[in-house]
Every structure is written in structure tokens, then in C-alpha cells.
Amino acid sequence: MSDGASRAGLLVDVLRRAGARGATAADGFLIDEQHFSASVRLGQVDTVKHSREQRLSLRVFAGRASAAASTSDLSRESLERVVDEATALARVTAEDPHAGLPDPDQLVTSVPDLELEDPDGNELEPEAKIELARQAEAAALETDPRMTNSEGAEYWDRRARYVYATSHGFAQGYATSSFGLSVSPVASDNGVMQRDYWYSAARHRSALEAPAAIGRTAARRALRRLNARKVKTTEVPVIFDPDTAASLVRSVAGAASGPSLYRRASFLLDRLGKRIAAPAVTIVDDGTIPRALGSRPFDGEGLATGRTVLVGEGNLQTYLLDSYSARKLGLTSTHHAARDGSGVGVSTTNLMLLPGTSTPEALIASVKNGFYVTELIGFGVNGVTGDYSRGAAGLWIENGQLTYPVEEVTVAGNLLEMLAAIEGIGNDLVLRDRTVAPTLLIGRMVVAGN
Amino acid sequence: MNDLVRTQPERFFADRFNVTPGLMERLLGGSLVGRVDDADIYLEYRVNEELVLEENVVKKASRHVSQGAGVRAQADTRTGYAHTDEISLGNLEEAARQARAIADRAGTSGTLAVAGRGRPHDLYTLVEPPIVTALERKLDLLRRVDTAARAADPRVKQVIASLSTEEVVVLLATASGWTVGDVRPLTRLNVTVIAEDNGKREIGSWGGGGRVPFDFFLEEERWTRFAAEAARQAILKLRAVEAPAGTMTVVLGPGWPGILLHEAIGHGLEGDFNRKGVSAFAGRLGQKVASELVTVVDDGTIPNRRGSLNVDDEGTPTGRTVLIENGVLTGYMQDRLNARLMKMAPTGNGRRESYAHPPMPRMTNTFMLAGQDDPEEIIRSVPNGLYAVVFGGGQVDITSGKFVFSASEAYLIEDGRVTAPVKGATLIGNGPDALTRVSRVGHDLKLDEGVGTCGKDGQSVPVGVGLPTIRIDGMTVGGTQV
Numbered sequence: 001m002s003d004g005a006s007r008a009g010l011l012v013d014v015l016r017r018a019g020a021r022g023a024t025a026a027d028g029f030l031i032d033e034q035h036f037s038a039s040v041r042l043g044q045v046d047t048v049k050h051s052r053e054q055r056l057s058l059r060v061f062a063g064r065a066s067a068a069a070s071t072s073d074l075s076r077e078s079l080e081r082v083v084d085e086a087t088a089l090a091r092v093t094a095e096d097p098h099a100g101l102p103d104p105d106q107l108v109t110s111v112p113d114l115e116l117e118d119p120d121g122n123e124l125e126p127e128a129k130i131e132l133a134r135q136a137e138a139a140a141l142e143t144d145p146r147m148t149n150s151e152g153a154e155y156w157d158r159r160a161r162y163v164y165a166t167s168h169g170f171a172q173g174y175a176t177s178s179f180g181l182s183v184s185p186v187a188s189d190n191g192v193m194q195r196d197y198w199y200s201a202a203r204h205r206s207a208l209e210a211p212a213a214i215g216r217t218a219a220r221r222a223l224r225r226l227n228a229r230k231v232k233t234t235e236v237p238v239i240f241d242p243d244t245a246a247s248l249v250r251s252v253a254g255a256a257s258g259p260s261l262y263r264r265a266s267f268l269l270d271r272l273g274k275r276i277a278a279p280a281v282t283i284v285d286d287g288t289i290p291r292a293l294g295s296r297p298f299d300g301e302g303l304a305t306g307r308t309v310l311v312g313e314g315n316l317q318t319y320l321l322d323s324y325s326a327r328k329l330g331l332t333s334t335h336h337a338a339r340d341g342s343g344v345g346v347s348t349t350n351l352m353l354l355p356g357t358s359t360p361e362a363l364i365a366s367v368k369n370g371f372y373v374t375e376l377i378g379f380g381v382n383g384v385t386g387d388y389s390r391g392a393a394g395l396w397i398e399n400g401q402l403t404y405p406v407e408e409v410t411v412a413g414n415l416l417e418m419l420a421a422i423e424g425i426g427n428d429l430v431l432r433d434r435t436v437a438p439t440l441l442i443g444r445m446v447v448a449g450n
Numbered sequence: 451m452n453d454l455v456r457t458q459p460e461r462f463f464a465d466r467f468n469v470t471p472g473l474m475e476r477l478l479g480g481s482l483v484g485r486v487d488d489a490d491i492y493l494e495y496r497v498n499e500e501l502v503l504e505e506n507v508v509k510k511a512s513r514h515v516s517q518g519a520g521v522r523a524q525a526d527t528r529t530g531y532a533h534t535d536e537i538s539l540g541n542l543e544e545a546a547r548q549a550r551a552i553a554d555r556a557g558t559s560g561t562l563a564v565a566g567r568g569r570p571h572d573l574y575t576l577v578e579p580p581i582v583t584a585l586e587r588k589l590d591l592l593r594r595v596d597t598a599a600r601a602a603d604p605r606v607k608q609v610i611a612s613l614s615t616e617e618v619v620v621l622l623a624t625a626s627g628w629t630v631g632d633v634r635p636l637t638r639l640n641v642t643v644i645a646e647d648n649g650k651r652e653i654g655s656w657g658g659g660g661r662v663p664f665d666f667f668l669e670e671e672r673w674t675r676f677a678a679e680a681a682r683q684a685i686l687k688l689r690a691v692e693a694p695a696g697t698m699t700v701v702l703g704p705g706w707p708g709i710l711l712h713e714a715i716g717h718g719l720e721g722d723f724n725r726k727g728v729s730a731f732a733g734r735l736g737q738k739v740a741s742e743l744v745t746v747v748d749d750g751t752i753p754n755r756r757g758s759l760n761v762d763d764e765g766t767p768t769g770r771t772v773l774i775e776n777g778v779l780t781g782y783m784q785d786r787l788n789a790r791l792m793k794m795a796p797t798g799n800g801r802r803e804s805y806a807h808p809p810m811p812r813m814t815n816t817f818m819l820a821g822q823d824d825p826e827e828i829i830r831s832v833p834n835g836l837y838a839v840v841f842g843g844g845q846v847d848i849t850s851g852k853f854v855f856s857a858s859e860a861y862l863i864e865d866g867r868v869t870a871p872v873k874g875a876t877l878i879g880n881g882p883d884a885l886t887r888v889s890r891v892g893h894d895l896k897l898d899e900g901v902g903t904c905g906k907d908g909q910s911v912p913v914g915v916g917l918p919t920i921r922i923d924g925m926t927v928g929g930t931q932v
Binding site: 041044045046047048049050051052053054055057065066067068069070071072073078081082085086089090092093094096126149150151186192193194195225228230233234235263264265269343375377378379380382383384385387389390391393407408409410411412413414446447448449450 | 504507508509510511512513514515516517518527528529530531532533534535536545548549551552585586589607608610644646651652653693695696697726727728730806808842843844845846847848849850852853854855856873874875876878879880926927928929930931932
């Protein structure tokens with residue numbers, strides 16, 4: 001991988017050329033990455049992938065008009081073409097009074113070391129990486145005689161270097177690594193199969209869960225789904241396990257993001273400072289946690305990341321904004337700009353619904369008749385109204401105990417009503433991914449089945 | 451890119467990167483033959499343009515170029531895949547070395563798979579591909595769409611009109627000496643509308659496209675219809691009532707509700723899941739899996755459709771695969787790897803998102819053939835139920851067979867009549883038995899407008915679906931009205 005200084009130099013040259021072509025301002029992101037993955041199925045190597053990628057993305061302004069372009073071809077000829085195309089595009093787009101770079105004096109002056117790169121992460125040979133996947137799958141298949149098949153296990157790692165520069169002369173970068181191990185085993189009983197999965201992901205390889213532990217968890221999850229049935233349509237308390245609860249938090253963040261708001265396409269419109277959830281609910285986004293998967297030293301516009309309380313004791317305390325959506329809404333950026341292939345958007349960093357004091361067992365024990373959700377499928381969330389209807393699988397709760405598995409049902413409600421109806425929050429928060437939540441108990445939802 | 455290059459991917463990659471079919475064959479021959487069962491090199495050059503108009507202002511104008519090569523070597527069930535975004539001899543050699551490393555692990559059959567040598571189709575040669583159409587014309591269309599959507603109703607408060615256009619040039623060489631190229635245009639116009647009334651807000655969207663020229667949107671006033679439809683959806687939802695919850699008779703309208711097929715049976719009939727025995731349909735060829743009224747095909751050969759391809763991403767010409775014939779499971783969709791391992795023929799369904807991904811069995815355009823029934827009569831045959839005509843996305847659990855798809859426009863059926871619109875609701879069913887409950891099939895087969903994108907294992911590819919009006923006796927509707 002090329003070193004950071006020469007990459008920053010390349011990017012600065014590109015921005016200079018944009019200036020020479022008539023751009024009044026410009027910024028750019030350059031990403032270099034290397035990726036490896038190996039999957040194993042039934043003990044045999046299935047697919048091994050190697051890759052190197054690079055991508056330069058550029059945003060140019062012609063006064064208050066802007067355009068974006070990107071390329072994976074960093075040859076001189078290609079870069080010149082990209083600059084020319086972006087500046088030409090900017091000329092045909094209309095003026096937008098809210099367009100523009102952040103104020104130069106707002107940009108980070110130094111890049112904090114968040115330990116996002118594992119210095120020892122690259123030591124394993126491919127054979128050893130394959131072995132990790134093999135161990136995870138073997139542990140899953142050895143758990144129980146009903147573990148009969150597998151979609152495989154996968155080890156992956158990724159190293160990336162990011163450089164951000166602006167035409168004001170800012171140029172900073174950082175490097176990251178990430179590692180993951182996952183397994184998707186299949187259990188069967190009476191000729192009916194159930195698949196589930198488990199995974200671990202981390203910035204430092206030593207923080208990955210042990211392969212055997214991942215395999216055993218995956219097997220346990222698949223086994224508990226065997227002989228699942230449908231239930232009668234009913235309205236009951238619903239408990240979301242930490243993984244499914246995290247998806248609710250993602251929906252809240254999506255509705256709180258600047259672009260959804262200025263488009264008036266959010267159920268959180270006009271709710272800033274107002275109660276949107278039960279008082280026990282606090283949701284925090286923190287991009288500064290060392291070694292965490294969602295951390296980054298600065299956002300996609302060079303602004304320092306921090307700790308943002310999105311929802312504090314049930315009140316919506318802020319929106320999540322980049323410079324553009326902030327100006328558009330008459331607010332200031334919350335430093336949540338993200339660069340993707342097609343320009344600048346908004347994304348969260350490490351997003352967490354903070355834990356409560358109940359154990360998950362106590363939450364389950366508090367429910368006489370209800371549904372414990374372990375999987376959600378489909379896209380039935382309307383971000384404009386908060387209307388919610390998704391496919392679900394899990395376990396039925398009877399008299400405070402998890403009983404038989406349930407499938408082919410839906411859970412439905414409205415996100416605002418669901419957030420207000422959070423009656424219990426588990427103490428089981430683990431920062432194992434970018435968005436996390438503890439177990440959540442929602443007082444009432446409609447479960448549709450027979 | 452000039453016109454000559456458009457029709458000649460070989461020349462394009464030779465001129466731009468000095469990579470010729472001869473060189474690709476030498477790379478595969480020199481490094482891979484004798485130690486693998488199959489190998490190929492895939493070169494890709496992609497230009498993508500995104501134009502977004504919001505509040506009648508161009509909010510996004512972007513152009514992205516990506517290029518790269520993927521080298522694959524396969525031995526038995528193993529696949530080695532390496533890709534690079536710098537197409538150069540050195541990088542290709544390195545990628546071939548990495549891909550081969552996996553194949554070297556164990557003995558192989560020593561015979562190379564023979565790729566299909568059928569002629570590629572010619573489904574989307576365009577006089578003016580949409581990527582070259584002048585920006586001014588495109589922006590002008592988006593402005594007119596915005597105006598039309600706002601004019602549709604005073605309650606329309608926001609309009610987002612977008613046009614995505616791409617052109618992908620591919621060149622593929624297999625170890626068996628087969629070289630084939632393709633130039634793939636694709637465009638899509640989308641309209642999203644936010645309507646507000648008395649503090650209530652709703653969203654509606656509509657769109658379409660395909661492997662078609664820009665003028666496709668102007669023909670038959672398509673753009674006006676897209677704008678009007680998006681506005682109508684949003685306005686309609688403002689007065690939608692709670693959707694019912696529970697199991698009931700469901701009538702699906704024609705066209706895009708064909709996503710039912712994509713989720714309920716399509717993924718479950720992809721070769722990889724069946725070869726591995728993890729699909730709910732594994733081992734069920736020849737068995738009855740649907741009502742005898744049901745015949746479902748996957749057809750990648752329909753001219754200008756979003757899901758169509760002249761050849762798949764392994765060089766196999768696409769085909770028309772009958773998946774279910776009169777209720778009986780008759781075929782799987784195959785790429786070369788899974789076809790070889792299952793001793794079946796490749797069906798032209800080996801697809802990949804880009805050079806950065808190895809191919810997998812994927813759908814193209816999946817639809818149910820028309821039946822005999824009058825659509826109006828199908829609705830009249832239902833005493834009480836749900837009539838669903840527009841859907842958002844869907845998802846399936848291949849192994850358990852449980853699938854969902856979410857209705858965004860649906861109505862109650864009461865006493866055989868379509869009545870109140872209901873709020874969006876997810877429908878859930880079980881793939882192997884959902885189609886056994888199909889009791890009526892209309893004569894009104896329609897393909898969707900050309901907006902579908904399918905995701906599998908992190909890879910997205912454009913697809914199409916289609917359906918006549920059908921009646922399903924007993925599906926679970928995930929509303930809130932108990």
C-alpha cells in the first residue's frame with residue numbers, strides 16, 4: 001500500500017487542477033484498501049479472495065454550484081479527466097445557497113490516535129486464516145448431532161488508508177484495520193432445516209471472539225429454531241434481543257439524519273427537543289472510542305468526531321448533520337458527514353442505546369405471554385411515518401419462560417409508539433458492532449400469524 | 451468512448467490497457483491449465499452517472515469511473531478469486547498467482563470445464579446509449595418531472611427526481627479459450643414524492659427504465675406517468691387505514707408484485723443453495739411445489755429489459771429457464787461452478803456485481819406465465835381479503851423457506867369489491883407452499899417497469915420480475931388491525 005504522504009500529495013495535486021479549471025473550492029477523499037477473505041464449508045476451503053482497491057472521490061464547487069466524481073483509475077490521464085468532468089458538471093448544476101465546504105478553521109488540527117489499526121494484524125498466513133474459519137465451523141457442527149450442514153464459515157480482514165484534503169490546504173489521513181469471523185451452520189430435525197449465524201468483528205485481531213465460541217453460539221441459535229411454528233395473531237409484549245434491537249436504533253438514526261429531515265421525509269420532523277421515547281431511553285453516538293469499529297478521527301469533511309447524545313432520557317436532543325444539511329436546516333454540523341462512492345452523506349459512528357439495569361432474564365421473566373424476537377427480515381419500515389411491519393422469528397414467552405420457537409409471523413406497530421412503549425432495557429450492551437443495543441422490552445405490538 | 455469501441459470490447463481493452471484476448475489466454479494457459487477445473491479472467495470498465503433534482507435544484511451531479519480485472523481459478527468445490535483495479539500485466543499475473551494458490555492445494559480432475567459456446571444475444575445495441583446523451587437534456591427532463599409531480603396535487607410538498615445511467619464494458623476469457631465481450635447500457639428514472647396534509651406526511655415513489663436509450667422516458671409519456679404515479683401513491687397513503695393482521699386471501703396485481711416469485715421460489719432455486727443442500731427446495735426437482743396453474747420462468751433474453759444480458763458474467767449466453775411448469779419443479783438457475791458440480795448445464799445465470807466479486811447463480815427476469823382468468827373476476831371471487839398492487843423490497847431465508855415482501859399500495863377487499871387503501875404491511879409466507887395456494891391466475895401478465903435490484907451475499911445486480919393478477923388463498927398479512 002502506498003504511504004500516506006504520497007497519497008496526500010496526489011490528492012492535493014488533483015485539487016489544484018480543479019482550481020486551475022475554474023473550481024472555486026474542492027475537497028477529496030482517497031481510499032486505498034486491501035482485503036482478504038477465506039470461506040470454508042464442511043471443513044473444505046470454498047472461496048479465497050484477495051483484493052486491492054483504491055478510489056479517489058472529488059467534490060468541486062463552482063461558486064455555490066457543486067458536482068462530484070470518482071475514479072478507481074489513478075493514472076494521470078484518468079485523474080485529469082475526472083477533474084475536468086467534475087468541473088464541467090458543476091457548471092451545469094444550479095446554484096445552491098447552502099452548498100460549500102465547512103469553514104477551514106473548523107477542521108481538525110491534529111488526528112487523534114484511536115488505535116484503529118492493528119500493528120500485529122497482518123501476521124497470519126492465509127493457511128492460518130483459513131484454519132480460524134475451519135475451527136469456527138467445526139465447533140458449530142460438533143455441538144449437536146442435529147447440526148447437519150453448513151453454508152460455511154468465513155474469515156476476512158481489511159486494511160485501509162484514508163486521506164482527506166481540501167483546496168484550503170488541509171490534508172490529513174488515518175489508517176484502519178478490521179477483522180471478522182462468521183459461521184452459518186444448518187440444523188435439521190424431522191427433515192426440516194433451520195440456518196442461523198454468528199459473527200465477531202474487531203479493529204484488532206486479538207479482540208475477535210474465539211472461533212469455537214462463535215461456532216457454538218451459531219449452533220445454539222440454529223438449534224433453538226428447530227420445530228418452529230406459527231402463532232395465532234395477537235397483541236402482546238415483544239422483547240427484541242440485542243441484535244434485533246440494534247436495528248430499531250438504526251431506524252431512529254436514519255430518521256434523525258439531516259437529509260431525511262430537510263426532505264421532510266422523517267417521522268422525527270419537528271421533534272427536536274421533544275420527547276420521542278420512554279424516559280429510560282438514551283441513545284449516544286461516539287466516534288472517539290479507541291479500537292471501536294465505528295470510530296473515526298474526523299468525519300467526511302475533516303471535522304472532529306465526538307460524543308453526541310442523540311436521544312437523552314427520551315428527548316430528541318439533536319439531529320445528525322453534515323455541513324450541507326446543517327446549513328439547510330439553519331443548524332450547525334454535528335460532524336457526521338460520510339463519504340461514499342457518490343458524494344457526501346450522513347452516517348453514524350458507534351451508535352448505542354445505553355444499557356439499563358435489568359438482566360435479559362429478568363425482562364423475559366416479567367412477561368406472562370409474549371414474543372422474544374431473534375430475527376427480523378424484510379424492509380417494512382416507513383421512515384416518513386414510522387410505520388413498522390417486519391417478518392420475525394424467535395421464541396414464545398409463557399409465564400416468564402422462553403418456550404417453543406416461532407416463525408413465519410410479523411411484528412407491527414409504529415416506531416414512535418414503540419419507542420414510547422419501551423418498558424424495559426437490559427444491562428447486556430456489548431459494543432460488538434457499529435450500532436448496538438441491549439435487550440429491549442416493548443409493551444405491546446401486533447404479532448400476525450394464523 | 452467512440453462508437454467503434456462500443457461494439458468492440460476487445461479493441462477497447464487492447465487500446466486502453468494493452469490487454470488482448472491473446473494475452474488473457476496466455477495468462478490462463480501459462481499459469482492455470484492442468485491444475486484447475488475452470489478458470490477465467492473478467493475485465494470491466496464502468497461509467498456511472500447520477501443526477502438528482504430536489505426542490506427543483508440539481509442536488510447531485512456525479513460521474514464515477516471504475517475499472518478492474520477479476521481472475522478466478524476453480525478446483526473441485528474450491529474457488530480462488532483475486533481482483534485488482536489496475537489493469538496491467540503485472541497485476542493480472544499477480545492475481546492469477548493468488549487465484550491459483552487455492553487450486554494448487556489438492557488434486558483436481560485435470561480437465562477444464564468447457565464454457566458454453568453459444569452465440570451471445572444482441573438484446574440492447576443502442577444507436578445512442580443513455581450514457582452519452584447530453585446532460586442538458588437529462589436535467590431538463592428531471593425539471594419537467596418535478597413540475598409534473600407538483601402539478602399533480604397541491605398536497606405534494608417535496609419531489610426528488612433522479613436519473614441513474616451507466617455503461618459497463620466487459621471482456622471475459624475462459625481457460626478453455628472462449629473469449630466474449632459485452633457492452634451493457636442501463637438507465638433508470640425515479641420519482642419520489644412527499645405529500646403533506648393536516649400534519650400527516652406520506653411518501654410515494656415510482657420509476658422505471660432498462661437497457662434502453664434516454665428517449666425511452668419520453669416515449670409514451672412515460673416520464674409524466676412516473677411523476678403522476680409517485681404523487682398518486684403518496685396522496686393515497688394519506689388516507690390509508692390500518693392494515694389488517696392475520697392470515698387471509700390475498701390478490702396480487704400484475705407486474706411488480708412478481709417480487710413474490712423472486713423471494714418465494716427464485717432464490718431457493720439458485721444452484722449454489724441446492725448443490726449445498728441448504729435450500730428448502732433442495733432435492734425437490736420433479737416434485738409438485740405449486741398449484742398446477744403456476745408456470746414460472748427466468749428469462750434473461752428479453753430485449754432491453756433491466757434483468758437481461760447478452761451473456762452472463764461467465765460468458766454463457768443467457769436463456770429461458772422454466773423453473774416451475776404447471777406446478778412441478780423443473781429447473782434450477784446455474785452458474786458454471788454449480789452446474790459442473792451438479793452435473794447439469796449452465797443456464798446463463800452466473801452473475802456478479804462487478805470485477806470485485808466472483809460470480810454466483812442469480813436471477814435475470816423472473817415471472818409467472820399468464821393464465822385464463824379475468825382480473826376483475828378474480829377480485830370479485832374474494833369475499834374478504836387484501837388486494838396488493840405495489841411492493842417495496844422483499845427478503846427470504848433460503849433454508850427455512852420463509853419469505854417476506856412489503857406492500858406499499860394495498861386495499862381491503864370487502865364482498866368482492868376493492869375498498870379502503872391500507873397502510874404498508876409486510877406479507878410473510880413459506881416458499882415451498884405459498885404457490886400451492888394459488889387458486890386463480892389472470893390473463894394480464896405484466897413485467898415490472900425496470901427498477902429492481904437484487905442483493906445476495908453482499909452483491910447487487912439489476913433484475914426484473916413479472917406477474918399476472920393472482921389469487922393466493924391464505925397468506926399472513928402483517929398489519930396492526932387485529
